[in-house]
Amino acid sequence: MQLVNFRRNGANSLGFRIGDEIADLTEVGGPASIDQLLASGSDAMAACEALSSKAVSRIPLSGIEEWLPPVLAPAKAIAIGLNYVEHAKEGAQEVPSYPVMFSRYPSSWVGHNAPIIQPRVSKILDYEGEMAVIIGKPGKYISREDALAHVAGYSIFNEGSIRDYQMRTHQWTIGKNFDRSGSFGPYFVSADEVPAGASGLRLQTRLNGKIMQDANTSDMIFDVATLVATLSEVMALAPGDVIISGTPEGVGAAHKPPVFMQPGDVCEVSIEGIGVLSNPIELEASD
Structure with missing residues (x-):
């Protein structure tokens, strides 16, 4: 459903x-x-x-x-970095042996069709098409074998990133949490509507109709079951918690020359079987 x-x-x-x-x-x-x-x-x-x-x-x-957004007030929204080999390589990063995790807050995202906001302090607003995993069954120390039973469904996330701020510190949180800099939606798709772990689904990001990212969820280094199990070692997972599972290669910063989202643009992220998340880009209003 x-x-x-x-x-x-x-x-x-x-x-x-x-x-x-x-x-x-x-x-x-x-x-x-x-x-x-x-x-x-x-x-x-x-x-x-x-x-x-x-x-x-x-x-x-x-x-x-x-x-x-499909989840309005998650207790936790954990984003995963560098979860596709080619994305790690395009950023000159080591391919991780353990998931890279950071927090993303609800104030940093909007719903489908709402404008993503380019902040006044930066013009380096990058797109990142990702699959969102939504927890339905609570648990702690969940085994990988049982992990998918804790997933209620899936959605789409555009993890808009303010790259210059992201790279100002060793922790990425500041560049990932500007107000209304990303988006989430439009649908919650129950887990029974997609393959186990939502594997094998084509993921695309399009900027003004041009394909910028084109990959498959089966290319993730750490699959959904592994992410659920690993996170549950650290924190008890609760219904409504969101895991933003990482972006593939093709982010704007890696293009030559770089391509970032600008006011007037429209960015779409599509995932096979889950839908299309579309947002216009607007400049932050002055006071």
Whole structure:
């Protein structure tokens, strides 16, 4: 199944995708977000399809007034760096033997169709198309063999990175967390709709229609099961936690000459079976 968080009549709603339409589950007693749904457990997830048949409103995808990120307030959003061999090489980095991890905060991303913001202090806003992994079942010290049972679904992330700030410190967090510098969405796609671990899916990033990144999720150094198991050694994973699984080669900084997102551009990230995340780029407004 495919679910969306969206705004309708000034309030948050949970939608169930049926073809080119969204059935509003909130108006027939469902939760107001995917966050609430995940917190309610697997039975609530399983009831979504039956609830969708009772929905009064069917809203065309083109009629959604505001798309919200698939997870609104994760307890943790952990991004993975250098998780594709060729991306590590293009950045003159060693291929990691252990996942490179850093935090990404909800204030740093927007939903589908909302503008990604180029900050006033930098013009070096890079794209990074990535797959997002959304946890459904809590756990600590999860074995790799059991890890995929803890994944509720997948989505798409554009990890906009302010490269000059990123490289000012040994830790990348500052360059990865400018307000509204990335995006997340549009759909939450349940794990049963894609291959195990969402492996073998084509991932593309397009800037103004031009393909900039073109890879496959099977090329990840650390696959989804490994990431879940490794992170759970450090912290208990909770429903709604997000793992942003890393970007492949072709980032703007690696092009010759470099190509960065600029105001007026449109950046799209597509992942086979999961959807297309599209965002215009705007300059941060002056006070």
